[in-house]
Amino acid sequence: MSERGTGLTRRQWLVGATAGSVMSLSSARRPAHAQAQPKRGGILRVATVDKPVNMDPGYAQLYSSLQVYQNVFNKMVYVDEAGSFVPGLAKAWKQETDKTWLFDLVDNAVFHNGEPMTSADVVFTFNRLMDSKNKLPMRVFFSPVQGVEAVGKYQVRFHMDRPFGPFLAMLSQATEIVNEKALKEKDPKLFPIGTGPYRFAEWMKDDHVTLERWDKYFRPGKPYLDKLVFYAPADDTVRLTGLQTGRYHWIQTVPPQRIPELERARDMKASAGKPYFPFYLMLNSSRAPLADKRLRQAIAWAIDRTEIVKLVYYGSHTVTAEPAPEGPWATGVNAHKGGPDLAKAKQLLADAGMSHGLNLTYMVKSQVPVLVKTGEILREQLKRVGIALEVQPLESGQYFEGLVGKKFDIAGAWWSVTVDPDMFYYPMQHSSSGWNFSGFKSEEADKRLDAFRFTTSQAARKKMYPELVRWFQEEGSLVIFSNEIQRYWMKPNVNGSVPLPSLELRFEDTWIG
Amino acid sequence: MTYAARRLLLAVPLLFGMSLLIFGLMRLVPGDPAVVVLGFKATPEGVKALREAFHLDEPVVAQYLRWLAGVVRGDFGLDFRQNEPIGRMILDRLPVTIELTLLASLTAAVVGVPLGLLGGGRRGGAADRAALAVGLVGVSIPDFWLGIMLILSLSLWAGLFPSAGFVPLGEAPLENLLSLALPALTLAVSRAAVLGRLTRAAVLDVVHRPFVQYARAKGLGEGAILFRHVLPNAAIPVVTVLGLQIGYMLGGAIVVEMIFTLPGVGRMTLDAVLERNYPVVQSTVLVIGAMFMFVNLITDLLYGAIDPRVRRQ
Numbered sequence: 001m002s003e004r005g006t007g008l009t010r011r012q013w014l015v016g017a018t019a020g021s022v023m024s025l026s027s028a029r030r031p032a033h034a035q036a037q038p039k040r041g042g043i044l045r046v047a048t049v050d051k052p053v054n055m056d057p058g059y060a061q062l063y064s065s066l067q068v069y070q071n072v073f074n075k076m077v078y079v080d081e082a083g084s085f086v087p088g089l090a091k092a093w094k095q096e097t098d099k100t101w102l103f104d105l106v107d108n109a110v111f112h113n114g115e116p117m118t119s120a121d122v123v124f125t126f127n128r129l130m131d132s133k134n135k136l137p138m139r140v141f142f143s144p145v146q147g148v149e150a151v152g153k154y155q156v157r158f159h160m161d162r163p164f165g166p167f168l169a170m171l172s173q174a175t176e177i178v179n180e181k182a183l184k185e186k187d188p189k190l191f192p193i194g195t196g197p198y199r200f201a202e203w204m205k206d207d208h209v210t211l212e213r214w215d216k217y218f219r220p221g222k223p224y225l226d227k228l229v230f231y232a233p234a235d236d237t238v239r240l241t242g243l244q245t246g247r248y249h250w251i252q253t254v255p256p257q258r259i260p261e262l263e264r265a266r267d268m269k270a271s272a273g274k275p276y277f278p279f280y281l282m283l284n285s286s287r288a289p290l291a292d293k294r295l296r297q298a299i300a301w302a303i304d305r306t307e308i309v310k311l312v313y314y315g316s317h318t319v320t321a322e323p324a325p326e327g328p329w330a331t332g333v334n335a336h337k338g339g340p341d342l343a344k345a346k347q348l349l350a351d352a353g354m355s356h357g358l359n360l361t362y363m364v365k366s367q368v369p370v371l372v373k374t375g376e377i378l379r380e381q382l383k384r385v386g387i388a389l390e391v392q393p394l395e396s397g398q399y400f401e402g403l404v405g406k407k408f409d410i411a412g413a414w415w416s417v418t419v420d421p422d423m424f425y426y427p428m429q430h431s432s433s434g435w436n437f438s439g440f441k442s443e444e445a446d447k448r449l450d451a452f453r454f455t456t457s458q459a460a461r462k463k464m465y466p467e468l469v470r471w472f473q474e475e476g477s478l479v480i481f482s483n484e485i486q487r488y489w490m491k492p493n494v495n496g497s498v499p500l501p502s503l504e505l506r507f508e509d510t511w512i513g
Numbered sequence: 514m515t516y517a518a519r520r521l522l523l524a525v526p527l528l529f530g531m532s533l534l535i536f537g538l539m540r541l542v543p544g545d546p547a548v549v550v551l552g553f554k555a556t557p558e559g560v561k562a563l564r565e566a567f568h569l570d571e572p573v574v575a576q577y578l579r580w581l582a583g584v585v586r587g588d589f590g591l592d593f594r595q596n597e598p599i600g601r602m603i604l605d606r607l608p609v610t611i612e613l614t615l616l617a618s619l620t621a622a623v624v625g626v627p628l629g630l631l632g633g634g635r636r637g638g639a640a641d642r643a644a645l646a647v648g649l650v651g652v653s654i655p656d657f658w659l660g661i662m663l664i665l666s667l668s669l670w671a672g673l674f675p676s677a678g679f680v681p682l683g684e685a686p687l688e689n690l691l692s693l694a695l696p697a698l699t700l701a702v703s704r705a706a707v708l709g710r711l712t713r714a715a716v717l718d719v720v721h722r723p724f725v726q727y728a729r730a731k732g733l734g735e736g737a738i739l740f741r742h743v744l745p746n747a748a749i750p751v752v753t754v755l756g757l758q759i760g761y762m763l764g765g766a767i768v769v770e771m772i773f774t775l776p777g778v779g780r781m782t783l784d785a786v787l788e789r790n791y792p793v794v795q796s797t798v799l800v801i802g803a804m805f806m807f808v809n810l811i812t813d814l815l816y817g818a819i820d821p822r823v824r825r826q
Binding site: 054135137189204232234235237238241245401404 | 548562595596776780
């Protein structure tokens with residue numbers, strides 16, 4: 001969940017760029033995968049949605065920063081298009097016991113300051129992350145990690161205090177390996193130094209960041225591009241015009257209403273589209289009236305997801321009730337299948353003693369016009385069952401204060417991170433989480449979430465997941481209504497760029513034909 | 514003490530008052546900077562820690578004095594989001610805004626003043642009616658719409674100019690001019706229209722004065738009368754408005770900077786306001802205020818250069 005949207009502003013970690021697509025992966029018109037032989041050279045000018053602010057991966061504050069420096073650093077593990085974990089700086093790994101993992105590292109990675117990457121760097125990275133004195137925000141995601149031990153020069157062992165189910169997913173999301181000497185040499189917030197395919201060259205604030213090919217990259221022949229320049233025009237139309245005029249070669253978002261026309265355009269092509277952004281309503285369960293589960297369920301039964309997607313998102317979203325409607329974690333579960341069911345919604349309202357009507361507020365960031373419009377459609381839909389919804393578009397400072405102080409009935413939001421759904425449910429619904437803005441607290445929820453998180457058998461986790469989805473749908477403190485389809489737009493000669501479940505913009509495999 | 518020195522001294526209490534005003538206004542805007550910076554990561558513990566780090570837990574007066582003491586020493590402090598020195602942030606962005614302002618003002622003056630002269634000099638004629646129509650259209654077009662239209666026509670369709678972005682002057686002068694051409698034109702159109710209408714009115718005010726009739730009776734040509742006698746006498750209100758326009762644009766042409774993705778002061782200030790980045794807003798507004806005062810001083814001094822009567826006073 002974060003600030004984002006069409007013409008949006010800030011975004012944070014776990015949050016990707018906007019995208020939009022009418023099509024699913026299978027129907028994408030001209031997928032970016034090219035069959036031709038990759039070519040070396042060229043400068044790729046990339047236009048993302050927002051500007052970076054901090055290049056230190058320890059802080060990982062904003063997605064807009066992350067999508068730049070992910071090309072400067074490497075993680076130990078990555079996730080591919082299919083959602084499978086693939087080698088990064090770790091060439092192999094195995095789970096030794098329920099609580100220990102052993103990783104073999106590559107022996108030819110070199111930091112951009114000339115330092116060879118070894119197990120000491122991995123140990124340093126995690127010690128830095130886990131040291132509470134450093135107050136690094138990503139620490140919270142690795143709370144079960146007790147320590148990291150250098151077994152050899154290119155081998156490390158992770159010790160957990162509990163079995164940790166989404167460990168590989170977390171590694172694929174949150175930890176770029178850094179070098180202690182490099183951090184001391186230059187301010188890491190401004191001068192990122194990693195082992196990644198591109199090295200940092202220049203950062204002209206509010207304009208662009210230039211990265212150059214790292215010739216000592218550990219993967220022979222990669223990357224293909226000589227230079228990668230990131231721009232961040234704030235407006236969808238400006239970005240699109242830039243692509244059409246050739247100023248940019250690759251852009252992140254286009255106005256959703258123009259997608260059908262752009263799909264026919266000859267001067268650009270679109271990547272495959274993947275639904276990686278659940279959009280949902282947070283129903284404040286910490287106070288009346290929505291502390292009453294029946295009222296939350298009434299809302300879930302009253303909303304018409306298809307109508308919202310059609311009227312607000314022009315089909316650039318897919319209708320869904322779960323966080324990951326495609327990929328390894330898709331379940332197809334919908335506790336409100338057949339909805340909207342207005343009779344059922346009215347009955348639930350009557351059961352809760354609200355048959356005379358109910359007044360609620362919908363809090364939304366005014367900078368996210370699509371979510372404001374969603375509120376307007378919701379207002380009309382809920383009116384049909386006797387709920388009067390007041391849409392309150394708030395400027396971002398007030399919106400966040402409202403969330404933290406739980407001063408709302410319903411809030412519109414989105415999240416990302418579908419590599420492992422633990423990253424969606426645990427932070428937002430566990431009673432101990434600071435992200436539990438809907439204020440939902442339940443022993444049963446914690447028990448289910450802990451079981452899902454602290455089980456290492458992926459088969460066992462997959463077995464328990466559909467029931468977890470259904471249970472939360474029935475509780476109704478989060479009502480997922482759609483999932484935005486991540487899709488990139490580029491010049492026809494740009495190849496090798498596809499949306500990843502991790503939402504990384506990995507330009508290592510991108511080349512210009 | 515000279516007039517200029519007196520004006521400069523007067524700027525000190527004005528800037529002090531401005532610092533108080535902007536500091537107070539920012540505190541009245543709802544939204545905690547720590548919450549905004551943390552966004553969705555705004556846990557109560559995180560907010561508390563960040564408030565301490567930003568000294569937001571101190572009394573407001575102490576916060577003001579801390580900031581003001583830094584400003585007096587030339588240290589604007591660090592911004593909340595990037596921990597970057599604010600002075601450097603402003604210095605990085607000012608050249609873009611100054612160059613854009615100068616180009617737009619120059620274009621506005623070069624187009625607007627002759628347009629007004631043409632109209633005022635031949636009141637009621639075809640040229641006057643055309644100048645009035647052009648001026649009316651120019652005043653009526655909103656910057657955001659014109660900017661997008663210029664991008665679509667001159668950039669996307671004609672391919673003459675880049676659609677967005679900025680190239681520093683020192684890096685590639687021609688590309689720099691090309692990158693600022695459309696933004697400057699966008700800003701210039703409405704300002705040229707205002708200048709044109711103002712020049713026309715000022716010319717009309719002067720053109721029937723006896724000294725103009727005398728010049729005409731002497732047999733001077735209309736061009737010489739307009740440029741040598743009418744224009745200098747009509748120039749003071751035009752220079753005043755031009756000075757004000759320059760002052761406003763130095764404050765950042767926010768919409769134009771957003772549309773053309775220019776890394777100028779306006780965009781930075783807008784972002785800072787949205788992020789409740791108090792020290793950045795306070796410092797930027799103070800610098801803009803100082804520049805505005807400086808431009809006004811220059812304008813006042815120009816009156817003397819234009820009109821000897823003002824000089825004598």
